[in-house]
Amino acid sequence: MSAGSQGGLPPAASQHSLTEIIKDAGLWALVTLGLCFPLIAFRTEQNLSLQTALEPRPLLVLLTVAVVFVGRLLWRLYAHPSRPRRVLFPPLDLSEHRRRYGPRIGLALLLLFPVLALAFAGQGGAIKWINNFGVQILIYIMLAWGLNIVVGLAGLLDLGYVAFYAVGAYTYAIIAAYVIPATVPMLGPWAFWICLPLAGILAAFWGMLLGFPVLRLRGDYLAIVTLAFGEIIRLVLINWVALTNGSAGIQTPYITFFGLPFTSRSGQTTFSETFGLSGSPTLHRAIFLYYVVLALALLVAFVTQRMRRLPVGRAWEALREDEIACRALGINTVNTKLTAFAMGAMFGGLAGCIFGASQSLVSPRSFEFMESATILAIVVLGGMGSLLGIAIAAVAIIGGIELLRELDWLKAVFGSGFDPTQYRMLIFGLAMVLMMVWRPRGLIAAREPSISLNEAKAISSAHVKEGHG
């Protein structure tokens, strides 16, 4: 019996016979039944004698299978497979217009963010917005831009990037909390500004140190070794108690306004006293910190863009494209890789120093593998090599995770036991899967050429290689 002969059916169904559609839906129901069996068919419970007992739930299984069967049946009958697939996310339009004004608008928003936060959230709320969203997202943007040099430009997969973040944070913590008070206490208020370059230099040094042994590794092997390096640093931080105070971490002094503390501990004149400002010192500190991170992030972006137009930056990208061709063109691939590791690590170290100064405690818990994975996810999601895409991805991922904390009203819907932050990994994973389906090369996948003869044309990601170590 042909379904097409029955006038009421939509044209989609006419191509297949009804029996075939029912068979298909039946298959789906069968697969669902198979999946249900280990997942929802039984529930473990402790009975009165404290033994684990299995409570069968046949009704739930039946319901699920029925829903899938009916759903699939309706889908096959009424969905129109002949209709062209809608493009859900068309490629970002990087026309001249948007390319010119997009970053400017973004920059203006970034500069005005504390003001906007104050205006919309009031004094109390603004602290949370500036610290949790502003500073944190900017730190992650810096980190992702740093990792972008290693992964996005040079094509070296680094899974232990958090190590350099840790080096930066601990440089600040150890020097500001132990070294300066013990040697030249008068420099105390300047600790952040002394530590900032040191953190960058030390992280770059560690980047080179990691770079040497992994120079000959590629792809998966490189990823494994860098992963191990990240863990080694974390384990050293936990176990070298004499230096790092182990898992308890180090209490760090807060950042000062070029020597003027925001909150006074020993009767020093504070920032708000000097400038005659009213309002919470914590807010002042948050705003100041925000602008410091913003300035550093912009510096990182500026340096990265400049580097891309320098021979070393072009060599990074050439390395990602074809290492053997690089060697045939007189490029010292060893030095090129080391500079990429060092530059990336340096930016990570700077971000770490800011992190140290923005928190009251630096502990190894902040530098777990999950951080490396998040930073890498930002780079991949943003589109390897694209600073703008990475910034957007950082806002989406870090801002998204933070936003989940704000969704308390969901408790009214799902009951008081519902905690949206518990689902962040689920949402995170789902978002990654969807990205891989729709935009496998990231938000902004097209590559911007570093130099052009007539007019710069973005290069399709179909040509750009991802690098294999």
Place this chain on the structure above:
Amino acid sequence: MRWLRDPLLVVEGLTMRFGGLVAVRDLAFSVGRGDITSLIGPNGAGKTTVFNCITGFYKPTSGLMVLSTDGPIQSQAVADLTASSRRFVCRDDKIGGGGLFLLERMPDFEITRRARVARTFQNIRLFVGMTVLENLVVAQHTALMHASGWSLVGLVGAQSYKQAEASAVDVARYWLDRIGLTHRADDAAGALPYGDQRRLEIARAMCTDPVLLCLDEPAAGLNPRESLALNELLRAIRDEHGTSILLIEHDMSVVMEISDHVIVLEYGIKISDGTPDSVKNDPRVIAAYLGVEDEEVAEAEAEVGL
């Protein structure tokens, strides 16, 4: 017989062993300054291995490879250099300055950078995700790296670096014009058709300003018209730029047409060496390519015009 009078590169006793396999055995040959030298031989004869040794991608098991960018090779200077632990002597110790180089001691990038040997690959190796122009600018890495003060001068946006970059673009523009790809300068190299990619790879190698250009099967996959244009390009490179060319090629129309000197390898051993005409008539070459003499061979010979 320029390769005997004024050799640019002298290879002696070159042996390359991969475990039990001897890919090249005790090979000796010279490349004449300003010659187009062809390295031919059946598949697996060791031609690409020789290339990889010359360009430093392989460290030869043994052998001597001397290249002079500073006039004729003096045997005394070679003896002195070989006895020392140095890799090369340069006249004014400047990168790109004339000198005497022991290639077997130098790492690959240094061979391109200092001894000025450039190469292309059998399977084209362009930076496909970069534009055609970028490919040519990356090839001028050494000069630009100098001008950018190892990135420090360039990072602050110094005028000197901008000028150096502009002149690098001029060099690139010249080569784009030579290979007829100016209109595609801002396209991804991977978007070019095959023949254009082959020519771009040669242009990219020329952007390193080489004295010796090593081409691994440049005519592979080209149609007869493109093949003819390639002959013109290679002649122009030799005549106008004074760059000597070492060529691996299977296309005999290219080899016999443009070569000044042909070297034939079989099973890693040199079986013939001389002008195209003398090689063409060498019975050992005929045997290597076509097997031993018999009536069928004679027919086949007539067919391919040997």
